[in-house]
Amino acid sequence: MVVTRNAEKTKAFGKKLAVSFNNKNIIALSGDLGAGKTTLIQGICEGLGVKDYVTSPSFTLINEYHGKYPVFHIDLYRLEMIEQIEELGIEEYFEKDGIIIIEWAERMKKLLPQNAKRIKIEIIDENTRNIICN
Template structure:
């Protein structure tokens, strides 16, 4: 993994959009990072890259939001869930089999259930308006 420091929310959106352009059906993004790290902003950029017309919001209370774009986008937020059994009851692993792109915020909460082909991305707070994002090899060409 390689990291990049983004200096504004707009840079976070722009990187997300670049990633959204290259995603394909059945890609699963596993996002980790503290509260306020910028995960939802990053997902908003990805949605733009996937041609989602709706405004993307955090599904912290609904838990799962679905959007139409180039592909279906399934945006899952596990922040409010505390146990693995709560996650299992929601049937989140069924989204791994759906034809679309799945993005899970707070993916570390379901570590034992995560698919092997999941693409891990870590987002850290790096100062006012700055974020450090750790990207896997398949996305590193986007940050040159």
């Protein structure tokens, strides 16, 4: 577990994490609204050399970036029901080469592949977060 005391530290942790990623990684992020999932992804993407501005996919649900590897950024925030998630066809992405990062991954718990890296961010107070990696 890592404790961060501001958003920049969370980003820096993401950047460090990215060093160990390869072309076949699935990252399942969970944590409440404002926990820092997108912030962590910004750091991961920076570590992967993504030049685009990384923000949560709002209408598309999936954003694709290109860095050292292709990055697929999926946000399930607006999907309440597992049926909607199934309709997205996320499983197809699991077959692709690239890094798949899912925000609100707890919403597709049953659909997550065994090899997904699970990261949970807990809000401790306004600026403090616990980042738990399994």
